[in-house]
Amino acid sequence: MSIEVELPSLGESVFEGTVSRWLVSEGEWVEVDQPLVEVTTDKVDAEIPAPHAGVVEAILAAEGDVIEVGAVLARVDPDGKPTAAPAAAEPAAVPPPVAPSAPPSAPPPADPSPAATPVARRVADEASIDLRDVEGTGSAGRVTKDDVLRHQSAPAAPAPPQQAAPVAPPAPTQAAAPPPQAARRAPAANAFGYELQEGDRVIPMSPMRKIISDHMVYSKRTSPHVGTVAEVDLSAVVKLRNQHKRSFQESYGKPLTFLPFIVNATVRALREFPALNASVVEDAIIEKQDIHVGVATETEKGLVVPVVRHADRLSLAGTAMAIDDLATRARNRKLSADDLKGGTFTVSNPGRQGNLYGFAIINQPQVGILRMGEIAKRAVVRTLDGEDAIVIRTMMFLALSYDHRAVDGAPANGFLYRIRELLESADFDL
Secondary structure (H helix, E strand, O other): OOEEOOOOOOOOOOOOOOOOOOOOOOOOEOOOOOEEEEOOOOOEEEEEEEEOEEEEEEEEOOOOOOOEOOEEEEEEEEOOOOOOOOHOOOOOOOOHHHHHHHHOOHHHHHHHOOOOOHHHHHHHOOOOHHHHHHOOOOOOOOOOHHHHHHHOOOOOOOOOHHHHHHHHHHHHHHHHHHHHHHHHHHHHHHHOOOOOOOOOOOOOOHHHHHHHHHHHHHHHHHHHHEEEEEEOOOHHHHHHHHHHHHHHHHHHHHOOHHHHHHHHHHHHHHHHHHOOEEEEOOEEEEEEOOOOEEEEEOOOOOOOOOOOOOOOOOOEEEHHHHHHHHHHHHOOOOOHHHHHOOOOOEOOOOOOOOOOOOOOOOOOOOOOEEEEEEEEEEEEEEOOOOOEEEEEEEEEEEEEEEEEOOOOOOHHHHHHHHHHHHHHHHHHHH
């Protein structure tokens, strides 16, 4: 009996993935947990392993296809016999059973509707949009959700009459074909209003970049983002860090950075302000009991957000080690799907070149994200011995983006102020 290999959940709010590369072929014998295929999402590149040893009976998704979580990628026959060795026998006896995998991919060409992602089809159905009128910009011309939304918002009605007039004279049958194509291109031109110039460099989006784009647009459309900023004096943290930096390196073999201090203070503030450790589900707000903090990490393939689980149970040293482990595995592409699931709040650290401050986009389905600004020495006014004085302090801006559906200004500002208090008092145990 064949075993179906399905696309597992690869992260919070990830509903689909793009098949990047097959690592096996039909008729090939595979072992348990042997990587079968690489799948790209907006969070990670993942290898899907074989659930059972056997022969790859059928591959049901082509490279470049976008498939939903739970969809079948392939079938593995535990009792099958590999056909890789007798290559000549492959077309004769064993592959015919594999041939049925071709018919499932045959119906799409017969369907008048073009190739489209599952999300795009749902959006088009809800808006009563004919996908044949939408220009696809995805892989192999596939229609994406953004294509449908662009088509929906663009003034496509005036375009067909202008195109129909010049095309009408040649022949009625040919005149009917060009107008839909022209109408499809018109919205893109109207939306962006830019024509390529000499010397311009066109950089096609990678599958991961496209999915990140979809996720960011979805977040902005879903959550009414509000931002607030706090200026934090990190001088006490700098002093504490300098006192323990060498001993920490000797004890743990890792450098002690500022990020664990920020995450630790954030976690403690989340326990006091549970409204920020929540999600909006339909008409309800769910405040989470567990605190799992995502730490945005930049990699050569794009931004990923691995999760520090039960961050409220970790000491400062434990937080530092967990962050370092996740960041290292993220950059080496060793993260698992579980490393990206279940985040309840996110901290984003743009690094040494973070500039003054900036507002990050909320990582759905969370309701808040904290972005660190640059850490720099500045002249500030402080009261010393009853007198105002200009002194040099190590300062940083923290910017909080929150979902106004779930969080009002008072708790959001109280949450950020509490983080500031914890950092400025350097209330940490090392």
